[in-house]
Amino acid sequence: MRLAGGVLPKVCMCGTHILSLHPQRKEEQRVKISLSINGTQHEADIEPRFLLVHLIRDVIGLTGTHIGCETSICGACTVLLDGKPVKSCAVLAVQANGGQVTTIEGLAKDGQLHPMQEAFWECHGLQCGYCTPGMIMAACGLLKETPNPSEEEIRHGLEGNICRCTGYQHIVDAVKYAADKMVA
Amino acid sequence: MKQSLIGQPAHRKEGRDKVTGQARYVDDLTFPDMLHGVTVRSPIARGQLRGVQFGEGIPWHEFTIVTAKDVPGANCVALILEDQPYLVSDTINHPEEPILLLAHADKYLLEEARRAITFEIEPLPAIFSIEDSLNRKELIWGEDNTFKSFLIEKGDVNAAWAHADFIVEGEYETGAQEQLYIEPNGMIAIANREEGVTVWGSMQCPYYVHKALIKLFDLPPKKIRVVQAVTGGGFGGKEEYPSMIAGHAALLAWKAGKPVKLIYDRAEDMAATTKRHPSKTRIRTAVGKDGKLLATEIDFTIDGGAYATLSSVVLSRGTIHAAGPYNWPAVRVRSRAVATNHPPHGAFRGFGAPQSIFAMERHLNKVAQTVGLSPEELRRRNFLQPGETTSTGQVINEKIDLSSLLDRALKLSDYQTKKTRFAEFNASSSTERKGIGFATFMHGAGFTGSGEVYLSSVVGVEATETGKVRVLTSNTEIGQGSFTIFSQIAADALGIDFSQIEIAQPDTANVPNSGPTVASRTTMIVGKLVESAALGLRQTLVAGGLLGERYSADEFAEACRQHIAQHGALKSFSKYEPPPGVHWDDEKYQGEAYGTYAWAVYVAEVTVDLTTYETRVDDFVALQEVGKVINPVLAAGQIEGGVAQAIGYALYENVVWREGRMVNNQMTNYIMPTSADVPPIRVYFEELPYAYGPSGAKGIGELPMDGPAPAILNAIEDAIGQPGIQTFLGQIPLMPETLMKAMTAGGGND
Numbered sequence: 001m002r003l004a005g006g007v008l009p010k011v012c013m014c015g016t017h018i019l020s021l022h023p024q025r026k027e028e029q030r031v032k033i034s035l036s037i038n039g040t041q042h043e044a045d046i047e048p049r050f051l052l053v054h055l056i057r058d059v060i061g062l063t064g065t066h067i068g069c070e071t072s073i074c075g076a077c078t079v080l081l082d083g084k085p086v087k088s089c090a091v092l093a094v095q096a097n098g099g100q101v102t103t104i105e106g107l108a109k110d111g112q113l114h115p116m117q118e119a120f121w122e123c124h125g126l127q128c129g130y131c132t133p134g135m136i137m138a139a140c141g142l143l144k145e146t147p148n149p150s151e152e153e154i155r156h157g158l159e160g161n162i163c164r165c166t167g168y169q170h171i172v173d174a175v176k177y178a179a180d181k182m183v184a
Numbered sequence: 185m186k187q188s189l190i191g192q193p194a195h196r197k198e199g200r201d202k203v204t205g206q207a208r209y210v211d212d213l214t215f216p217d218m219l220h221g222v223t224v225r226s227p228i229a230r231g232q233l234r235g236v237q238f239g240e241g242i243p244w245h246e247f248t249i250v251t252a253k254d255v256p257g258a259n260c261v262a263l264i265l266e267d268q269p270y271l272v273s274d275t276i277n278h279p280e281e282p283i284l285l286l287a288h289a290d291k292y293l294l295e296e297a298r299r300a301i302t303f304e305i306e307p308l309p310a311i312f313s314i315e316d317s318l319n320r321k322e323l324i325w326g327e328d329n330t331f332k333s334f335l336i337e338k339g340d341v342n343a344a345w346a347h348a349d350f351i352v353e354g355e356y357e358t359g360a361q362e363q364l365y366i367e368p369n370g371m372i373a374i375a376n377r378e379e380g381v382t383v384w385g386s387m388q389c390p391y392y393v394h395k396a397l398i399k400l401f402d403l404p405p406k407k408i409r410v411v412q413a414v415t416g417g418g419f420g421g422k423e424e425y426p427s428m429i430a431g432h433a434a435l436l437a438w439k440a441g442k443p444v445k446l447i448y449d450r451a452e453d454m455a456a457t458t459k460r461h462p463s464k465t466r467i468r469t470a471v472g473k474d475g476k477l478l479a480t481e482i483d484f485t486i487d488g489g490a491y492a493t494l495s496s497v498v499l500s501r502g503t504i505h506a507a508g509p510y511n512w513p514a515v516r517v518r519s520r521a522v523a524t525n526h527p528p529h530g531a532f533r534g535f536g537a538p539q540s541i542f543a544m545e546r547h548l549n550k551v552a553q554t555v556g557l558s559p560e561e562l563r564r565r566n567f568l569q570p571g572e573t574t575s576t577g578q579v580i581n582e583k584i585d586l587s588s589l590l591d592r593a594l595k596l597s598d599y600q601t602k603k604t605r606f607a608e609f610n611a612s613s614s615t616e617r618k619g620i621g622f623a624t625f626m627h628g629a630g631f632t633g634s635g636e637v638y639l640s641s642v643v644g645v646e647a648t649e650t651g652k653v654r655v656l657t658s659n660t661e662i663g664q665g666s667f668t669i670f671s672q673i674a675a676d677a678l679g680i681d682f683s684q685i686e687i688a689q690p691d692t693a694n695v696p697n698s699g700p701t702v703a704s705r706t707t708m709i710v711g712k713l714v715e716s717a718a719l720g721l722r723q724t725l726v727a728g729g730l731l732g733e734r735y736s737a738d739e740f741a742e743a744c745r746q747h748i749a750q751h752g753a754l755k756s757f758s759k760y761e762p763p764p765g766v767h768w769d770d771e772k773y774q775g776e777a778y779g780t781y782a783w784a785v786y787v788a789e790v791t792v793d794l795t796t797y798e799t800r801v802d803d804f805v806a807l808q809e810v811g812k813v814i815n816p817v818l819a820a821g822q823i824e825g826g827v828a829q830a831i832g833y834a835l836y837e838n839v840v841w842r843e844g845r846m847v848n849n850q851m852t853n854y855i856m857p858t859s860a861d862v863p864p865i866r867v868y869f870e871e872l873p874y875a876y877g878p879s880g881a882k883g884i885g886e887l888p889m890d891g892p893a894p895a896i897l898n899a900i901e902d903a904i905g906q907p908g909i910q911t912f913l914g915q916i917p918l919m920p921e922t923l924m925k926a927m928t929a930g931g932g933n934d
């Protein structure tokens with residue numbers, strides 16, 4: 001009996017497309033893109049199906065954006081694209097062409113923490129820290145839309161970002177704390 | 185001298201790195217010339233491996249290929265028993281068992297190569313249930329499919345049945361649960377004959393990995409170095425399995441002569457690595473009509489999967505916790521861990537206790553119903569009191585008062601008022617049912633029995649010329665806050681500033697073996713050693729006449745400088761000593777099972793939707809006695825995180841198995857609680873300082889995993905209580921479909 005090796009191949013959510021098969025090898029289908037990441041303009045020559053998260057981590061080398069699932073569930077890879085939170089594992093790098101990306105590394109200015117970063121540290125809105133960059137970016141996006149959210153609005157607003165450590169209570173506290181600071 | 189740091193919400197030591205994206209997890213590290221590795225795994229549960237075929241179209245000569253034949257030392261993961269191979273050589277015992285390893289610089293080509301490999305396998309019949317294993321439908325492990333069994337006996341159980349007013353029986357079942365740390369597992373290795381083997385990775389226990397690699401490579405301990413990278417959660421899931429991944433990365437690196445990075449993606453991590461042991465429990469209880477518990481007989485079985493791994497110790501903890509915090513005149517607990525052809529189950533927060541506690545806390549509600557008492561009154565009449573003994577005969581010598589702990593929890597949750605209010609609500613609503621329920625339980629802190637004595641942990645502290653003090657332990661920060669807690673303890677013992685304490689990165693080349701980061705032992709056991717090592721360091725300075733009784737930070741720094749100038753270095757080590765009067769009989773399972781226990785009452789409030797049969801947890805009160813709380817915010821965070829995981833355990837997290845393989849191995853179809861699913865968790869502490877913990881602290885990490893599931897199911901029973909449904913409320917996870925079936929079959933839902 002002949003059987004292929006275990007673990008179901010990584011497929012996209014519809015279950016039919018095999019994801020991320022060596023985008024660098026097919027030379028003929030490459031595209032040039034240009035985008036700003038944390039205020040610096042970058043050019044890249046990539047395959048059309050190359051994901052934004054891989055561009056950020058593997059090409060640009062900004063490793064604060066994390067990968068937890070690659071199926072657009074956990075939110076660890078959340079960045080801001082033109083000011084809106086997106087899951088960078090669910091965005092093709094070409095879709096960000098001409099855009100402005102902010103990652104966790106772009107939040108603090110001159111060594112001064114962003115109020116949301118300060119709030120997460122102050123209120124213990126993190127434990128292992130793996131979900132934290134994505135959570136902070138999503139929370140920044142949430143406050144842009146809803147500057148003074150209720151607890152309920154925070155819980156629903158961050159529903160797309162999974163944290164296994166905290167039970168979310170201190171994350172909610174942190175977002176409230178940051179909202180107060182940023183309004184004041 | 186400064187104000188004490190104990191009991192203060194000190195900031196997380198590594199917090200800045202984590203909020204700025206500077207913390208480096210293993211996948212964030214790269215080395216020059218590094219290759220990527222993958223594991224090629226068994227597609228079936230059991231069989232004989234006959235051959236490997238390398239498919240067309242792949243430049244195989246570019247790949248490093250490792251099979252069992254390439255293992256330089258012993259092909260087994262050294263842990264307790266040495267039955268689990270790193271790579272299959274002939275017999276396959278579970279789906280996803282590693283057979284072959286590949287490395288290449290291009291990770292995308294690597295993935296294509298993995299899929300181009302096929303195995304020739306002669307299938308063998310496999311077993312997947314506890315029953316089939318017990319009945320030896322197939323003999324798959326040892327002489328009787330049993331990894332380990334225990335028997336605890338206290339009093340005369342047989343004599344109790346005759347004069348019982350009621351005998352209550354019940355059966356309970358718990359499912360597997362995935363740890364689902366958000367950072368998947370991963371390792372990087374550099375390995376060659378000259379330098380030996382070095383690995384960096386995500387892990388809880390560097391010295392477990394160290395021990396395993398010594399055996400795998402047959403190298404002297406000095407030639408193996410294990411370094412923990414920043415680790416994105418563990419919960420037990422990175423206790424034993426990292427030894428496997430580290431070995432694989434190192435085998436590839438050894439053969440390739442280049443660094444190899446081996447990172448699991450989510451699907452592989454969920455399908456191949458360990459989960460919480462599924463369990464089955466039968467309980468038979470004798471009770472008087474006054475509600476006095478007379479005797480109980482508990483039969484507890486866990487599914488260990490295909491290899492022994494940690495099942496014996498998980499079973500041990502589950503067995504000891506099975507009788508709960510009650511004064512049973514007679515108890516018999518029989519337990520066993522059995523083999524199936526599932527991937528091995530392993531450590532997960534709570535470590536066997538959540539399973540057996542679930543059974544007992546559901547069962548006692550049944551007992552209460554039978555006797556005609558409220559669940560709270562039944563427990564009040566039977567709580568362990570100081571001076572009484574647990575099932576292992578351990579005398580309770582702490583001043584715990586469980587009745588008043590229960591009263592306080594019921595008050596905090598407004599239990600009685602809500603009970604009345606919900607009864608009225610339920611009578612008038614046709615779309616929802618509300619209920620409230622609780623569980624009372626205890627959790628032993630630290631290793632079981634003589635475990636800590638065998639471990640004999642060592643912790644060091646060393647001073648620098650600038651007056652900073654570095655703590656040297658092998659205990660890892662995995663999110664729980666150990667670096668912060670150690671800093672608070674050391675700073676407090678030395679009377680210096682929190683910012684003057686550094687924590688060395690756990691690296692077997694630089695830190696002593698202070699034992700694994702498991703079993704709620706890090707604060708209580710290792711923290712105590714940090715405290716005494718720090719006190720030792722200070723004593724050295726005082727005894728040397730370099731430091732007075734009172735001193736400033738500058739004077740302390742000056743004293744360190746002088747000592748280092750005179751003696752070259754200033755270090756102090758402390759080694760574990762068991763508290764006096766601790767006796768444990770490993771044969772009879774009698775004695776002081778744990779140095780101390782944490783005690784808790786958790787109350788859950790739920791709403792069941794009668795259209796979708798979904799259950800929502802609306803409010804949660806977690807009240808616990810955990811000794812002195814060193815950092816109240818970190819401690820609350822531990823409880824909140826544990827409760828959220830346990831809500832998932834009770835209601836959402838359903839591992840779907842097919843032929844021994846987890847088929848919902850993605851976050852898209854294995855559902856864990858989001859911020860919108862978890863209610864505000866209200867955490868309260870009581871503090872009875874424990875004489876042998878640092879500043880009186882006990883362990884808390886696992887406690888919050890134990891109580892929520894039974895509390896939630898007790899609340900659901902309160903919400904929808906109707907005859908015939910009891911058996912369905914004996915199982916977790918309780919999925920909406922199960923509830924629907926139960927409610928529509930068991931007499932309708934109104």
Ligand code: FES
Pocket residue numbers: 066067068069070071072073074075076077078087088089090
């Ligand atoms: S890695 Fe993108 S959502 Fe999980």
Ligand code: FES
Pocket residue numbers: 125126127128129130131132162163164165166366416417663
């Ligand atoms: S802090 Fe660990 S996953 Fe959120």
